[in-house]
Amino acid sequence: MGAPPSLFSTLWSGIDLPALWFWFVALFLKLGGTSLAMLRLPAALFEAATLVPLYALLRGTWGRYAATAGSTIMAFSVSNVHYSRLALDNIVTQFFWATCFFFLLRGLRSRRPSDWALAGVAAGLSEYFYYGTRLLPLILLVFLLFVLAVHWQHARQYLSSFLLVAGSYFVGFGPLLFHFIRNPNLYFGRGASLLIWPPHSPTSFADIATAWKTIGPVFSENLLGISTHSSQDIIFYAPLLLPAEAALLVLGVALLLWHWRHPAAFLILASGLGVLLVGGTLVAYQNSVPPLINHWTPAFPAFYVALAAPVGAWTTVGQRS
Numbered sequence: 001m002g003a004p005p006s007l008f009s010t011l012w013s014g015i016d017l018p019a020l021w022f023w024f025v026a027l028f029l030k031l032g033g034t035s036l037a038m039l040r041l042p043a044a045l046f047e048a049a050t051l052v053p054l055y056a057l058l059r060g061t062w063g064r065y066a067a068t069a070g071s072t073i074m075a076f077s078v079s080n081v082h083y084s085r086l087a088l089d090n091i092v093t094q095f096f097w098a099t100c101f102f103f104l105l106r107g108l109r110s111r112r113p114s115d116w117a118l119a120g121v122a123a124g125l126s127e128y129f130y131y132g133t134r135l136l137p138l139i140l141l142v143f144l145l146f147v148l149a150v151h152w153q154h155a156r157q158y159l160s161s162f163l164l165v166a167g168s169y170f171v172g173f174g175p176l177l178f179h180f181i182r183n184p185n186l187y188f189g190r191g192a193s194l195l196i197w198p199p200h201s202p203t204s205f206a207d208i209a210t211a212w213k214t215i216g217p218v219f220s221e222n223l224l225g226i227s228t229h230s231s232q233d234i235i236f237y238a239p240l241l242l243p244a245e246a247a248l249l250v251l252g253v254a255l256l257l258w259h260w261r262h263p264a265a266f267l268i269l270a271s272g273l274g275v276l277l278v279g280g281t282l283v284a285y286q287n288s289v290p291p292l293i294n295h296w297t298p299a300f301p302a303f304y305v306a307l308a309a310p311v312g313a314w315t316t317v318g319q320r321s
Contacts, residue, residue: 008175016186020128021089039087046092047084053098061264062312070308079240089130090297096126098301105264120165124172132298194283218290222280225291233294252306272302
């Protein structure tokens with residue numbers, strides 16, 4: 001037997017998942033025995049833990065009733081429960097994203113450096129799990145540009161705070177970052193190899209039309225996968241949401257779009273649509289057909305926040321009346 005792989009490396013050539021997840025699973029199997037329950041337990045614990053930052057995120061912006069509704073729907077959602085019992089690290093990402101967003105939005109309100117630092121650390125630690133999280137730095141960059149453009153009066157203060165987020169992100173990323181520096185093709189290599197559209201910007205109307213013919217039908221199928229079309233990821237064989245949940249999601253997205261200038265609304269929209277467009281639409285397995293809901297898991301917190309937003313709006317109106 002050779003030397004064991006480093007925890008701060010990637011495993012499974014061609015897949016290149018960070019090794020730390022496999023260490024977690026091995027630890028549970030060692031402590032609890034080699035059973036299916038122990039194999040599934042780490043993912044289930046992360047899913048359950050996600051309810052805490054999701055509740056806090058909703059409570060801080062949309063109120064107690066929205067927080068209760070969103071966390072309850074998430075706890076019993078068919079798709080969320082299903083992915084949490086499959087021993088996959090796909091479901092782990094949502095814990096770190098929800099935690100990052102909670103501290104990020106609280107930092108905007110409190111302006112405490114500790115909130116910004118914790119947001120960055122949560123984002124950095126997420127790099128040790130499902131590689132769908134590699135979209136998070138781009139989402140945070142878009143959010144930074146939004147804040148600087150729309151809330152420019154406080155641009156200098158926000159810029160210094162986001163620099164703290166960036167520094168904390170690299171701290172959280174830690175030793176695994178050096179593995180990717182030594183092997184730069186690994187970070188985006190998996191996603192780039194599965195793109196359905198070559199990674200370049202369209203340079204003509206014909207190029208745009210060709211891109212839309214490729215991307216448009218896939219994106220449409222993904223939208224239908226929210227409520228009517230079953231997932232084709234050979235893991236989950238149902239739509240993301242039940243019909244009543246999907247109807248509430250439509251109301252929530254409309255509400256977030258109406259209040260898009262609010263940082264929380266923009267962040268939730270950017271994360272949800274970003275994952276749906278990149279992970280759900282642009283990245284696909286060979287010979288696969290959409291929707292691939294296993295690629296959507298980083299956006300699950302965004303979906304449940306959108307589901308809960310109308311509840312917060314209704315209770316606010318009721319209290320005013």
